[in-house]
Amino acid sequence: MIDASNQKFDLAIIGAGMAGMAAAVFAAKRGLTTVIMGSLAESWFTGGLIDLMGVHPVESGKSWQDPWAAIDAVVRDIFGHPYAHIPSEDIKAALQEFYALLNDGGRPYRFEDERNSNLITAFGAIKTTHGIPQTMWPGVQALSSKAPCLIADFKGLKGFSADLLVERLKTEWPGLKALSVPSIYGDQVHEINPVPLARDLEIAQYRQKLAELIKAHVKDVEYVGLPAVLGIHRPDQVIDELGELLGKPVFEIPAMPPSIPGMRLKEAFLRFLPANNVHCLFQKQVLKATPTSEGEITLDTGRTEHENSIKAYAVLLSTGRFLGGGLHSDHTTVTEPIFDLPVFQPENRELWHCDRLFEPSGHAINLAGLETDDMLRPLGTGGQPAFENLFAAGIILAHQDWTRMKCGSGLSVATAYGAVKSFSSLRP
Numbered sequence: 001m002i003d004a005s006n007q008k009f010d011l012a013i014i015g016a017g018m019a020g021m022a023a024a025v026f027a028a029k030r031g032l033t034t035v036i037m038g039s040l041a042e043s044w045f046t047g048g049l050i051d052l053m054g055v056h057p058v059e060s061g062k063s064w065q066d067p068w069a070a071i072d073a074v075v076r077d078i079f080g081h082p083y084a085h086i087p088s089e090d091i092k093a094a095l096q097e098f099y100a101l102l103n104d105g106g107r108p109y110r111f112e113d114e115r116n117s118n119l120i121t122a123f124g125a126i127k128t129t130h131g132i133p134q135t136m137w138p139g140v141q142a143l144s145s146k147a148p149c150l151i152a153d154f155k156g157l158k159g160f161s162a163d164l165l166v167e168r169l170k171t172e173w174p175g176l177k178a179l180s181v182p183s184i185y186g187d188q189v190h191e192i193n194p195v196p197l198a199r200d201l202e203i204a205q206y207r208q209k210l211a212e213l214i215k216a217h218v219k220d221v222e223y224v225g226l227p228a229v230l231g232i233h234r235p236d237q238v239i240d241e242l243g244e245l246l247g248k249p250v251f252e253i254p255a256m257p258p259s260i261p262g263m264r265l266k267e268a269f270l271r272f273l274p275a276n277n278v279h280c281l282f283q284k285q286v287l288k289a290t291p292t293s294e295g296e297i298t299l300d301t302g303r304t305e306h307e308n309s310i311k312a313y314a315v316l317l318s319t320g321r322f323l324g325g326g327l328h329s330d331h332t333t334v335t336e337p338i339f340d341l342p343v344f345q346p347e348n349r350e351l352w353h354c355d356r357l358f359e360p361s362g363h364a365i366n367l368a369g370l371e372t373d374d375m376l377r378p379l380g381t382g383g384q385p386a387f388e389n390l391f392a393a394g395i396i397l398a399h400q401d402w403t404r405m406k407c408g409s410g411l412s413v414a415t416a417y418g419a420v421k422s423f424s425s426l427r428p
């Protein structure tokens with residue numbers, strides 16, 4: 001392994017969530033020497049869907065089937081929205097490259113170029129999204145035709161109830177019926193963890209047991225939907241084999257964290273990055289950044305205390321918001337801890353949240369983040385880029401409420417692409 005402290009990188013990426021990982025892929029494909037740092041824990045939260053743009057305006061909850069029309073509307077209506085900095089053709093190119101990587105990495109995604117697709121979630125909601133793991137795709141077709149469908153859960157697996165899901169959707173989709181599958185382990189199990197369950201379903205004996213438990217209930221249905229726990233390393237094979245045993249197409253339904261589709265994505269990235277010379281320091285945090293007199297940036301890294309320093313010509317900040325650690329807050333203000341960049345935020349603490357938790361328009365704090373120029377360089381106090389060679393991507397960017405707008409991973413991938421492209425264009 002190379003000692004990163006003795007090497008000067010073209011690009012140092014801080015953050016290993018969706019934005020950082022996508023940026024590392026784009027950078028490696030462009031021949032940039034790249035290092036990526038950050039915790040991999042966020043992939044456990046990633047539902048596995050690639051939301052591009054689904055809802056606008058959030059206060060009306062208007063759902064869009066055409067994500068490109070939605071992006072145009074958002075760019076027109078919301079000053080400074082991150083999509084305003086990326087031409088549509090670049091967003092399309094970003095998605096194309098990203099989906100191709102996943103396909104090559106054995107994690108095929110399905111999508112329609114020009115429109116969003118709908119699928120059901122563990123909460124019994126219908127979600128509009130863009131990129132969908134192939135393992136979930138038959139569910140899109142089943143929902144679209146409202147075909148008779150069995151939804152099965154695993155007794156003991158928390159956060160996914162077939163009864164609840166069917167109850168919530170029965171008016172819209174009368175052909176749904178629910179089944180709770182007893183233990184595939186043969187004995188009484190009170191609680192099942194999704195990770196070992198997903199691993200076990202890669203073993204033929206458990207798959208056969210599962211099929212036996214479901215088989216008697218599938219006579220009058222066309223599809224079978226199960227929570228997204230059908231294998232970690234080779235889910236497509238698990239699903240095909242289950243489908244053959246049941247004689248019906250099987251699909252996965254996004255479930256609660258820890259997210260198995262998120263783990264599968266992580267696996268695809270981890271296969272690609274080291275093999276393409278990206279230096280991965282996933283256990284390290286960046287504690288401090290210092291510009292050098294030569295115009296580069298030195299990053300002090302370590303677990304909790306300074307262990308090494310890394311030098312790079314440019315840095316991409318993709319540290320997320322509060323959950324990821326990219327933004328900090330105290331009782332009065334929101335700060336960006338590594339570069340101390342100005343953070344767009346409500347004028348005072350009282351304006352962070354509305355009185356009602358589920359206020360349809362969302363809370364002002366959910367729009368907090370970094371403002372950038374069109375090259376995705378964070379702005380300093382004077383409104384100019386804080387550094388010539390500092391870029392930002394992902395949900396740390398201001399003026400977007402990704403949960404309500406349904407633009408989480410799509411925005412991360414698109415801004416990662418935009419930032420890497422900007423840096424490449426500046427490189428001597």
Ligand SMILES: Cc1cc2nc3c(=O)[nH]c(=O)nc-3n(C[C@H](O)[C@H](O)[C@H](O)COP(=O)(O)OP(=O)(O)OC[C@H]3O[C@@H](n4cnc5c(N)ncnc54)[C@H](O)[C@@H]3O)c2cc1C
Pocket residue numbers: 014015016017018019020037038039040041042045046047048049050051052257284285286287318319320321323324325326338393394395396407408409410412
């Ligand atoms: C429960 C849940 C479900 C989701 N489901 C979906 C979905 O179905 N569809 C969708 O499109 N999106 C979904 N998302 C959103 C999506 O997964 C990503 O969270 C989003 O794209 C943001 O990614 P990000 O890389 O900008 O930030 P994050 O994912 O927050 O990643 C931030 C990264 O920065 C690192 N970091 C922070 N500070 C430092 C530091 N000082 N040094 C080094 N590293 C640092 C963190 O360790 C982390 O690796 C979901 C998110 C959650 C939480």
